[in-house]
Amino acid sequence: MATIFSHIAVMTFPFSSHPSALLNLVRRLAASAPTVRFSFLSTAKSNQAIFSGQQYDNIKPYDISDGLPEGYVFTGNVHETVEAFMKDTPGNFKEGMREAEAEAGVKVSCFLTDAFLAFGGEMADAMGVPWIAFWIGGPCSLSIHIHTDPIRSTVGDTGMAQNAEQTLKFIPGMSKIQIRDLPEGIIDHLEMPIAHALHIMGLKLPGATAVVLNSYEEIDLTIITDLKTKLKKVLSVGPSTLTSSSPSKPDESGCLPWLDKHKAASVAYISFGTILVPPPSELAALAEAIEASGVPYLWSLPDHSRHHLPQGFVERTSTRGMIVSWAPQLQVLAHTSVGIHITHSGWNSVLESISYAVPMICRPFFADNMLNCRMVEDVWEIGVRVEDGILTKSGTMKAIEHLLSNDKGKKLKENIRLLQESAVKAVGSNDPGRQF
Template sequence: MATISSHIAVMTFPFASHPSALLNLVRRLAASFPTVRFSFLSTAKSNQAIFSGQHYDNIKPYDVSDGLPEGYFFAGNVHEPLEAFMKAIPGNFKEGMQEAEAEAGVKVRCLLTDAFFAFGGEMAEAMGVPWIAFWVGGPCSLSAHIHTDPIRSTVGDIDTAQNAEQTLNFIPGMSKIQIRDLPEGIIDPREMPIAHELHDMGLKLPQATAVVLNSYEEIDLTIITDLKTKLKKVLSVGPLTLTLSSPSKSDESGCLPWLDKHKAASVAYISFGTILVPPRSELVALAEAIEASGVPYLWSLPDHSRNHLPQGFVERTSTRGMVVSWAPQLQVLAHSSVGIHITHSGWNSVLESISYAVPMICRPFFADNMLNCRMVGDVWEIGVRVEDGILTKSGTMKAIQLLLSDDKGKELKENIRLLKDSAVKAVGSNGSSAKNFETLEDIIGSCC
């Protein structure tokens, strides 16, 4: 790259879709500031996954400690790596930043961190630099964390199990959100290993120079308007996938040529993200529903879970279905033959479905999944939640039938088409996201 004129340290939460979402934002900023070094600090495992085969002139990955003992063997407890990493912060990031400064020969002049890291505000204040926090989820989940104390004081004294359907109508834009939709740890901190850190985040984010969201204002205008009264700057700059060219990733399984052979909006794409797989009983039920419905399908399923599928399922459905260990999701959702996305309703997946107008069947699991699912089904009406929140043969078949042929399905498709149009407008010239990105550029330009 050219001579380094300034330096920004990027601190990532190295789990789920957090690193890739933050990298998308950094890619855009790096293109706007070609002489600024963006030092991308994350764990070795995370960096290897998102930078594999990719090179960016002014983005340099640096590995920080994951907090795990040498020789650690993952035995299936998903909380262990998370808890170990949280114990290692912020010391591991301070060491990584020192290494990056020494190599670049330029001091860090701005901190861009995952919003999970409330310590980012303290570090930035001590360094005398701006703190920009990036919220990976949607506006609704951010609002839930910002309002944690009001939520606890309002519903904390009731039996939440008996009142799970009580709505949060005391929070702007959340009148259809129910207690049972809230992420773990908001009401009862014991439900979530990092509940304390997330609560602290909600208290500290008002100190941030700006809070950036991978969303766009028109999708949740009431919520965004409320957040603007509580934070210094709320900058919705997404959907980022509509503003970037996708990194060239191989389609080793031949998903795209396979999709080329199918009719428009006929294929069900099935993916539950990168860190979870439904219970075996639900995988069986989903496979049985897919087989009985006769719908063409593309299923992204880790190899170790294939043996949970019904015996002979893959062979019996081979003329109209395809099971792969990984699929290029953006390209798949953008393909004209895909008509349904069966998803865990993580924010990235929801926003990508909106970006390419693919209605959803949601089976939420944890974190913001339930909130996003409620928004998809009851607020935006661009998809449906599976009956009783779990995958059954009959419930899944009903959902597939609804989306593919019923009048209600046509209505959902029109709704998501309109949302896509508003997203495209937001990132276009003079759109809300484009203007917010210019504001973000001004903030960075003033310190760099």
């Protein structure tokens, strides 16, 4: 390893796709700065999952406390584990940083943190070093958090229900965003610890040396231009899908060979991320819609949820369908046979769909899902939201028909292809990468 001249402490929010997204950024930085040491601070569970035997010359993972009591058994309540972790911060990060400094023999000279961990700015200030914050979501959701107080003062005390269809036209780029699209914690459920942390984040980020976005300016030019007036520096470095060569788990289920057997743009890929599973009634309705529509499908569905599918569904659709517990999403979306992505509309999934020009059917659940869904359907016009925001047989069939129809579907495909082209141009690539 080269002599270390600088030492960056990387602080992660160890849930969902947050750590892997931050590691992708760090890998790119580390490759271009071999004399910089990156100490990657996350929980043991998170580090084990994202490093999975990978070693890097100048990136070293350090395990910090997750705040859970010894012998804790996961109850299925994600909020419980998040709250336990947050109660242990920032002490667990400070301890991990001391260990990293002692081993490296070099003091930390910069903090690179998940933007959610706004206390990283206070730690950086105390040491007199820069604070770089990485926002894993899209520009729209970041803008919402920075404008939280103006939104609250405009909506007043009447809450979300009474103002559901009111638009946020007083915020640049938000003329089609409605109050009902807002994440929890903006004007309701303010008592939630995560909501409080995000509010603090929105207030603290203007003090960051720079805020890094996994996005590109052309996709939300008005919003990003406004963010630049609120923040010291905004760096758009995405889509990471098109810039990162991060290792992927093997395609153990044979998704790609199975896709090879199907016609171009004919398969519906179904995935709701690494945490979410729709309610049993919606899983059944989605399966009924897929069966009735006759569309070939590849469904990433945890084993423990398969018993909610209609009896005989798997057998009746076996000649045109495949269900796996995990799918290599980037390779799947890049495959020419995939023509529809049925998704929860999390930012990573939306950006990946754009990167490979696959129109979406969105069933949003929480956090930024509703915002992203609104952008997909009404701003960019590259997909549709399922009827009433719930997966029903008839509503899902209408959405599938919409995407597969010659006129409506063609327009969506043209729009997402234009966004894909702008994304490829933004990262300086000549090829969106249909082959892996």
